[in-house]
Amino acid sequence: MKIAIAGFGALGARVGVMLQQAGHEVTGIDGWAAHIAAITNDGLTVRQDDGTSKKFFIPVMTAKEIDGQFDLIILLTKTPQLDTMLIDIKHIITKNTKLLVLSNGLGNIEVMERHVNRNQILAGVTLWTSELVKPGEIRTTGSGSIKLQSIGNVDATAVVDALNQAELNVTLSQNVIEAIWHKAGINSVLNPLTVLLDANIAEFGTAGNGMDLSLNILEEIKKIGDLEGINVNINEIMKDIVSLVRPENAGNHYPSMYQDIKAGKRTEIDFLNGYFSKLGSEHGIELPFNSLVTRLIHAKEDIERTKLAKKQETFEI
Known part of the structure; x- marks a missing residue:
């Protein structure tokens, strides 16, 4: 599956790595120039619970630079910036693109409905965690899970299967609110x-x-x-x-x-x-x-x- 992660900070980077390891084509979208430059030049360093570090190479760019079409866009930008992010990436959203918001806080679904058809929206919550050490480096701790639900009339099966291929422990919820x-x-x-x-x-x-x-x-x-x-x-x-x-x-x-x-x-x-x-x-x-x-x-x-x-x-x- 071709997946973009809008908000490639600590958690977005962790999810991106897991998806890439599962064989998905992942692209990160972020606005922090130093973070983008570090990943582009030296790769993303992931410090793990056991004290080891690994490097991963995932393309990351700004919303204005990204192009193409994606099967899924995972929104992990901060809630106050969600509206701006959706405006900035509207050129890569087609009628067939599914959008999954995992950002913390309340009010995200209402913001998304101003930009895309309700039938494209998936909303969820995650207990995965990650910490940004410095530009281009994250520290991961523990395990986690995701609960998600289709907000409109959209089949979420393919998305759930794709995320579970990455061992993100996803389950469908009947009451995501x-x-x-x-x-x-x-x-x-x-x-x-x-x-x-x-x-x-x-x-x-x-x-x-x-x-x-x-x-x-x-x-x-x-x-x-x-x-x-x-x-x-x-x-x-x-x-x-x-x-x-x-x-x-x-x-x-x-x-x-x-x-x-x-x-x-x-x-x-x-x-x-x-x-x-x-x-x-x-x-x-x-x-x-x-x-x-x-x-x-x-x-x-x-x-x-x-x-x-x-x-x-x-x-x-």
């Missing part, structure tokens, strides 16, 4: 709290009140889920969180929000805790924990961006 809320619940706990506690997932798991904080956030999400007609199973989300903190799973991983903060980037907080907080306001109820977490992450963004700017000024001097 619930699965997306489930993943958003996990991310609304682990992503911001690892940032605020300056910890990886395993270290967060050692925090004495970490699970209490998790429940505070999730109880508010369940409250708004009930109002939206979405079943939020707190026990199942907590079970996944407890599993993820183990080192053999994702415990040694620093979530993407942590990585973004350290890189001085804006995060997806407005599409996680901030999204839930906004829904609460629309329903006339307050979600104090989610609202506070959102404000703290925005404050952390400002602090880290200021630090990086000062370092750059010092370097230039």
Whole structure:
């Protein structure tokens, strides 16, 4: 299968490598010039759990440079950039192209429906993780899985088979919206709290009140889920969180929000805790924990961006 991965960062690169190893023709799309140059010139370095490193050569280019037709486009760009990415790659989207969005956060499907026919859309959630070490290099930790569903009237069998050839552990879901809320619940706990506690997932798991904080956030999400007609199973989300903190799973991983903060980037907080907080306001109820977490992450963004700017000024001097 000919596959493009839009958003060839840490996770996109890991998925791309797995698909290429399974025999698929993979092309990456990204906007980070240094990352593209490193992969183009020296290959993609993948540091694995056992301490070994391997190099892979996958073509990566900007959205303006890419050309041709693809059977599948996997969207792993950050949710705030999804609309722009779809505009930039419209020239490679045909009526036969399937698009699978695996980006974290809520609201992705609504964005996609503004650009492509509903019958082309697949939506999913993934528990695969990866960390960007530097341009052209990623670190992989643990295993993962993907749940996906056809949003319109499209047969997803070929896509599921292709991804499972790459051992991505894909299953079809009959209620992907619930699965997306489930993943958003996990991310609304682990992503911001690892940032605020300056910890990886395993270290967060050692925090004495970490699970209490998790429940505070999730109880508010369940409250708004009930109002939206979405079943939020707190026990199942907590079970996944407890599993993820183990080192053999994702415990040694620093979530993407942590990585973004350290890189001085804006995060997806407005599409996680901030999204839930906004829904609460629309329903006339307050979600104090989610609202506070959102404000703290925005404050952390400002602090880290200021630090990086000062370092750059010092370097230039």
